[in-house]
Amino acid sequence: MNQDVKQQEAPALDRGDTRVRHDEGLMGAVNGFIDRVRSGDLGMLPVFVGLIVISIVFSSLNPVFLAPNNLVNLLFDCATVGVISLGIVCVLMLGEIDLSVGSMSGFASALVGVLWVNSGWPVAGAIAVAILAGIAVGALYAFLYNRLGMPSFIASLAGLLAILGMQLYILGPTGSINLPYASPLVRFGQILIMPAWLSHLLALVPGVVLIVTGLATMNRRRDAKLSAQPLANLVIKAVVLTAALEFAVYYLNLGRGVPWMFGLFVLLAVVLNYALTRTKWGRSMFAVGGNREAARRSGINVRRIYMSAFVLCSTLAALGGVLSAARLASSSQQAGTGDVNLNAIAAAVIGGTSLFGGRGSAYSALLGIIVIQAISNGLTLLNLPSSLRYMITGGVLATAVIVDSLARRSRVSHGRA
Known part of the structure; x- marks a missing residue:
């Protein structure tokens, strides 16, 4: 009888039957998740845990933190820097960096104000010029990296200073331009x-x-x-x-x-995630970030991938600057300065994008910027100084990098095992 049973089971095994046992249902999924965590594949787990802890702490100290309208304001603020962080995800996936995204966003904001308000351009034309400026800066970084071998850290650091200088120059001695409050652009950034x-x-x-x-x-x-x-x-x-x-x-x-501006941010994250996970370009991004030489030998145009990443990063930084101008209803010398660079880069890393390249997700920018803005919003409600916000954000960033390093080490050791 045992032989008959074996004969009945054998065809199912031979034809690769994909049916699973009853004990491989929900518990199987849970066990699989636990195995992935043990192997170092943490995914978005640390971010969700962090958001829960932040919500519990700040809501216990000030119940207004979780009030619906406060969360709506938080989402408005997330969109401006979050769009910039999406571009950071692209360059980090290649193991590179762009330190000038803050200056690029400020310069784009200044271009919109100068061309639209001071020069009388249509607002669409002013926005188009700002976006084209982002494309040009990204292409320049890619040229310096691909053709001259200049490290992205140095190229973007030089760009940070040069673009900041251009922002101050075009704004002139006044240093600030107020945008029409009743315009569709400002309404989009504040009340729609x-x-x-x-x-x-x-x-x-x-x-x-x-x-x-x-x-x-x-x-x-x-x-x-x-x-x-x-x-x-x-x-x-x-x-x-x-x-x-x-x-x-x-x-x-x-x-x-739900703010329309946050909806635009989510739409961009969805489109970028689709491009990274469902297209040849996205697979090439992961391949180049994981092993550049192996990607080159497999036939991937490595220079073109770097070009696309740098251009996309600067372009999204310019778009973030336009949204920032809409949110603040002004273009000023302070736009893009301060902690914009810190928050954009920190959001991508905190959300789970690896600093070592080869691993990342567009949704990491979405979740990471919510964490950062939640910390900022909570400390503001408690009327605490901005110094604490910098220290706490720095601590969260350091923790995220440590978790990423430990997870990477765990994946390597697990692969060897």
Whole structure:
């Protein structure tokens, strides 16, 4: 009888049956997650834990922290630096850096003010020139790196000083230009909110996309006679994600609602994430960041990848400067200075993008900037000095780098094992 049982089981094994046992359902997913954490693949776990701790601490000290309208203001503030951080993710994935993103955003802000208000240009034309300036600066960095071998640290440090000088020059002795408060650009940066029905509808999209892409992946793996995750796990993930997003939207709509500017930031993060994970360019980014020489030998145009990363970084920095001008309703000498560089780079790293290259996600900028702005917002509500904000943000950044280093060491040792 044992022989008959074995004969019945053998065809299933031979044809690569992808059905999973009942004990490989939810518990199997949990055990798989634990195994990934032990191997050093922490993903977004540290960020979520950090957000929970920050929320508990600041809400216990000041209940206003979790008030709907305060969270709406926090999302407005996240969008400006968050867009800049998306570009930082691209260069960090290659193991490089751009120290001039703050100056680039300030210069773009100044261009909008000078061309639009002082010179009478259409606002769309002024924004286009600011974006083109970002493209030109990124192309210059790529040329210095690809053709002359100048390290990105030195090139962007020189760019930081030069671009800051240009910003001060074009603003002139006044140093500040007020933008028309009633203009669509300023309204977009300060008061425009999505309709409640639209925000709830958009909150359904990620869950639907997760189901569709998950089913497609399962079918492809089954066609290739590979194991696939159970359908129940996929449904649970989609339901949990949708419930969380719908609750967040519901809670924000108890106040002013979801800002359009934050929606633009999320859209850019989604587009960049798709490009990084679903396109040949994205796969090339990971390959070059992981091992440049191996990527070159496999036929990847390494110089073109570096060009695209630097251009994308400076362009997003310029766009962040335009959004900053809209948020503040002004272009000034202070735009892009202070902690803009710190927050943009820290957001990408805190969110999980590796400083060593080869690993990162567009969503790391999204989650990382929420962490940073939550700290800043909470300390402001407590009326504490900005010195504490710098120290705490620096501590969080150092912790994120330490976690990344330990996780990288764990992945290496696990791979050897």
